[in-house]
Amino acid sequence: MKNLQLPFLFLVCILVLKCKSDKQNHLFCKSVCYDDVQKAVKNNSLIIDVRSKQEVAESGLIPTSVNIPLGCLRSKLEMSRKDFKDEFNHSKPKKRTLIIVTGRTGMPNSPACEILCFLGFKKVRDYVGGYEDFERRDKECRPPPAPYCSHNIANSCEPTGDAYPVPTTSEIPINPLQYGNSCSNPLSCLQDKLTQSKKDFKDEFDLGNMSKSTTVPKVVDFKQVKSLPDDILLIDVREPSELQQVGVLPKSINIPLGNVENAFKQLTPEEFKQLYGCNKPDLNNSMVFSCKAGIRSAKAMKILENLGYKNTSNYQGGFDDWLEQTQKPSA
Known part of the structure; x- marks a missing residue:
């Protein structure tokens, strides 16, 4: 009888430790930062945004992430693999697949993490910074666009050189030859032409293809x-x-x-x-x-x-x- 008690007690200890570990995972999901999320985007890992559809429509989503509002998170993750793939265009995660949860900026996503841990997912991570933090950091990491430089008629724009090329006269849509001796200097002609009325300018240079596109709301x-x-x-x-x-x-x-x-x-x-x-x-x-x-x-x-x-x-x-x-x- 004693020989049977020892293995039994050992098994009970293992189960207790496992339950304790699961409980800790359940309550304390590890947090991740922008760099971790950026790696997940490049690897096409599953990133779940648990905000409402309205919030997502007004701001946006982290690239490759899927929007599953908190209220339907459990039901969506209990879907079949085919239905999940059809709805979210992403493979349904396996129990040991990395899942990053994100939501409102600065708000821990504990309820979503708890749901995922309860469903048996082992590698759940919480991106507390949320979409706004990702967007801000993403913009900071992008190379800045070359600054727009307005060129005056008389003065060139600084800095000069290859970094900010100055347009040549060949790029100006005015042919100096058609204006005789009065237009031997193309830049002086440019000044004259830009002081014309809008109608005369459009009739002469036909800028129809440069008109702005019709804009629509987001x-x-x-x-x-x-x-x-x-x-x-x-x-x-x-x-x-x-x-x-x-x-x-x-x-x-x-x-x-x-x-x-x-x-x-x-x-x-x-x-x-x-x-x-x-x-x-x-x-x-x-x-x-x-x-x-x-x-x-x-x-x-x-x-x-x-x-x-x-x-x-x-x-x-x-x-x-x-x-x-x-x-x-x-x-």
Whole structure:
């Protein structure tokens, strides 16, 4: 009998220690900093933002992260692997997969960490800084843009040299030969032309292709998408298989989320047009992104903002909202 008691007591001790360890993990998830999150982004590790969809729409998401509001975190992580992948375009984590939880800035994400630990996940980390800290630190780490330098007619701009090249007269859209001897100095002609009336200047130099693109708000709804002007590009970032199975958003082009950065960063205008059938937008053109429910499109929007595009917008409801609105019986 004594021989049986010893192994039994040893087993009880192991279970007690394990429960104690689980309890500590449950209550004290390790915190991570910006550098850890940046590594997780590069490695495509799972980053879960537990803020509400409204908060995310108003500010944004850390790249590659998924938005699962705290109230439905447990139910989403209990989904099948296929359903999780379909909804979040990310593999469902295994029990020993690294998971970083983030939310409001400066607010510990203890409830979310506790839920994950309760579900058996072993490597849960808390990014207390949240999206705002990531955005601030990300901007600090980016190389500063070359400062814009306004060149006066009479004076060159400092500093000069290769770092801030001064435009040559060949870059000025005025042909001095057409003005005779009075325009032997192109810069003096430039001064004359810039003092013309707006109408005369536009008639002479045809700046129609330099007009600003129509701007749209950061978040748009069904009515705004339905009435988008022709000069605003509508981009659906779902996978081609989703379009075949569910349907295509009218007037949109399809650039899957995984191809967005390459399309806008690497492709030449000619390659972009050949591949997608439209002109490649410049940094000032307006674009609206859409997906199934607004999550992947928010990520695409953030990718383009990081590339310098200034007028991007998210169709928050996505194709699910489009189907719902178009299938409503007409009044």
